[in-house]
Amino acid sequence: xxxxxxxxxxxxxxxxxxxxxxxxxxxxxxxxxxxxxxxxxxxxxxxxxxxxxxxxxxxxxxxxxxxxxxxxxxxxxxxxxxxxxxxxxxxxxxxxxxxxxxxxxxxxxxxxxxxxxxxxxxxxxxxxxxxxxxxxxxxxxxxxxxxxxxxxxxxxxxxxxxxxxxxxxxxxxxxxxxxxxxxxxxxxxxxxxxxxxxxxxxxxxxxxxxxxxxxxxxxxxxxxxxxxxxxxxxxxxxxxxxxxxxxxxxxxxxxxxxxxxxxxxxxxxxxxxxxxxxxxxxxxxxxxxxxxxxxxxxxxxxxxxxxxxxxxxxxxxxxxxxxxxx
Amino acid sequence: xxxxxxxxxxxxxxxxxxxxxxxxxxxxxxxxxxxxxxxxxxxxxxxxxxxxxxxxxxxxxxxxxxxxxxxxxxxxxxxxxxxxxxxxxxxxxxxxxxxxxxxxxxxxxxxxxxxxxxxxxxxxxxxxxxxxxxxxxxxxxxxxxxxxxxxxxxxxxxxxxxxxxxxxxxxxxxxxxxxxxxxxxxxxxxxxxxxxxxxxxxxxxxxxxxxxxxxxxxxxxxxxxxxxxxxxxxxxxxxxxxxxxxx
Numbered sequence: 421x422x423x424x425x426x427x428x429x430x431x432x433x434x435x436x437x438x439x440x441x442x443x444x445x446x447x448x449x450x451x452x453x454x455x456x457x458x459x460x461x462x463x464x465x466x467x468x469x470x471x472x473x474x475x476x477x478x479x480x481x482x483x484x485x486x487x488x489x490x491x492x493x494x495x496x497x498x499x500x501x502x503x504x505x506x507x508x509x510x511x512x513x514x515x516x517x518x519x520x521x522x523x524x525x526x527x528x529x530x531x532x533x534x535x536x537x538x539x540x541x542x543x544x545x546x547x548x549x550x551x552x553x554x555x556x557x558x559x560x561x562x563x564x565x566x567x568x569x570x571x572x573x574x575x576x577x578x579x580x581x582x583x584x585x586x587x588x589x590x591x592x593x594x595x596x597x598x599x600x601x602x603x604x605x606x607x608x609x610x611x612x613x614x615x616x617x618x619x620x621x622x623x624x625x626x627x628x629x630x631x632x633x634x635x636x637x638x639x640x641x642x643x644x645x646x647x648x649x650x651x652x653x654x655x656x657x658x659x660x661x662x663x664x665x666x667x668x669x670x671x672x673x674x675x676x677x678x679x680x681x682x683x684x685x686x687x688x689x690x691x692x693x694x695x696x697x698x699x700x701x702x703x704x705x706x707x708x709x710x711x712x713x714x715x716x717x718x719x720x721x722x723x724x725x726x727x728x729x730x731x732x733x734x735x736x737x738x739x740x741x742x743x744x745x746x
Numbered sequence: 747x748x749x750x751x752x753x754x755x756x757x758x759x760x761x762x763x764x765x766x767x768x769x770x771x772x773x774x775x776x777x778x779x780x781x782x783x784x785x786x787x788x789x790x791x792x793x794x795x796x797x798x799x800x801x802x803x804x805x806x807x808x809x810x811x812x813x814x815x816x817x818x819x820x821x822x823x824x825x826x827x828x829x830x831x832x833x834x835x836x837x838x839x840x841x842x843x844x845x846x847x848x849x850x851x852x853x854x855x856x857x858x859x860x861x862x863x864x865x866x867x868x869x870x871x872x873x874x875x876x877x878x879x880x881x882x883x884x885x886x887x888x889x890x891x892x893x894x895x896x897x898x899x900x901x902x903x904x905x906x907x908x909x910x911x912x913x914x915x916x917x918x919x920x921x922x923x924x925x926x927x928x929x930x931x932x933x934x935x936x937x938x939x940x941x942x943x944x945x946x947x948x949x950x951x952x953x954x955x956x957x958x959x960x961x962x963x964x965x966x967x968x969x970x971x972x973x974x975x976x977x978x979x980x981x982x983x984x985x986x987x988x989x990x991x992x993x
Binding site for chain 2: 471472473493494496497501503505506507508509510511512516519520521523524525526552568
């Protein structure tokens with residue numbers, strides 16, 4: 421495999437804040453690569469630098485054989501971008517938006533026509549292609565942006581939070597389209613997201629990024645398996661830390677207000693022993709580890725610090741914590 | 747070659763939008779007509795200038811006013827385009843900012859010119875001119891429009907927030923219009939106003955158009971056109987630099 425993107429100590433400061441901190445990463449041709457991290461982790465800035473809209477403070481990167489600092493014009497030809505915020509022209513029809521983009525990227529007329537028809541078909545917008553984009557739904561606009569990003573056959577397609585702000589059903593639909601496009605076009609895709617299901621579902625490989633640095637990198641399976649077995653979360657008034665650490669099958673223990681998160685081997689067999697060691701508890705949840713657990717294990721924080729981090733036990737924990745504060 | 751393609755692509759986009767914004771096009775023609783028919787008729791009841799009825803006298807000024815307003819606000823409109831991210835995808839394409847700038851300038855000139863031609867045809871009610879006069883008038887309008895679309899884009903590229911609209915309207919467009927002598931004779935005003943009007947480039951556009959349509963120019967026509975052309979060149983240069991630096 422050959423690397424289509426290679427960054428070298430890529431760094432960007434905004435004033436005194438270091439948004440991206442000496443990033444070294446490689447993306448292989450043809451893979452779907454995810455940058456997963458909380459809001460403000462530096463994902464968008466990284467994409468900005470790799471697409472030449474943001475200048476690095478130091479370091480550089482090579483995209484499709486071109487230096488982002490020395491040959492920005494060639495890099496721009498090689499990449500397609502799907503922005504976090506919608507950037508379609510509402511006054512134009514779907515087809516006209518694609519036409520405009522095709523012209524700006526120098527796609528010849530005959531090829532443009534053919535390509536636009538093909539992509540409209542791929543994202544199921546052929547029937548609405550000649551309506552103004554301002555009449556489209558949010559999901560339709562996203563699909564049109566995906567098509568636009570691919571129009572000039574980029575070597576790498578960057579997607580910055582491609583499903584941000586969509587409801588779960590539309591998100592599911594967009595995932596299917598992205599997967600279909602990756603398959604049909606063979607384009608290398610780099611997507612940023614703070615939705616861990618998205619990273620898990622879509623990506624061949626992931627870099628988990630926090631405060632401008634990569635904290636873990638690998639396939640979703642490898643990252644979660646590395647945590648060791650299953651994740652058990654308990655809510656209990658009192659946790660006997662020493663007793664838990666003494667158990668041979670407990671690989672990690674993280675105490676939290678009102679409970680604990682425990683990584684353990686073979687929960688199906690070892691759970692009774694764990695329960696015996698725990699003593700009285702109020703609630704328990706056993707599950708396979710997620711990328712959020714990977715993030716939690718490395719940083720002590722959740723990927724999404726705001727509400728709704730997935731499971732019912734998080735909500736329960738939050739209630740307990742709030743109760744304590746009162 | 748692809749740079750030229752980009753100019754044409756942006757121009758085409760602007761023209762499509764212009765055609766679809768019927769309400770904007772109609773209002774851009776109706777408001778000068780109100781100046782002409784309502785304001786002009788009202789004041790014209792008591793005033794005659796240079797042997798011409800007041801309506802005929804202000805007609806060239808009103809055409810330039812319409813051109814000035816359409817051109818400037820067309821340019822300043824990029825503040826809004828950036829706000830709603832319409833420009834974002836255009837700006838990351840592998841084409842130069844200058845190409846996008848020129849596409850925009852052409853788009854704005856097309857709007858302004860079409861509007862001015864409609865007004866000039868309506869003007870046949872008050873003013874009689876030859877086909878050659880119409881052509882010369884269109885040329886003056888085009889030059890004026892290039893200058894002020896470029897200036898508008900240049901200023902618009904500066905502002906990040908929508909308050910820019912208001913500021914530019916109040917502190918740039920209206921003074922340029924009122925100082926230009928569009929509504930009065932320049933040779934019969936107080937000295938301070940005369941001085942101010944002479945640094946206003948719009949003055950020369952109004953004077954040139956008045957010369958072409960009515961033969962009532964104060965300055966030689968060649969001087970009017972030379973100043974206008976120089977100002978347009980400066981505006982295009984400054985505007986493209988500002989547009990190039992736009993974040």
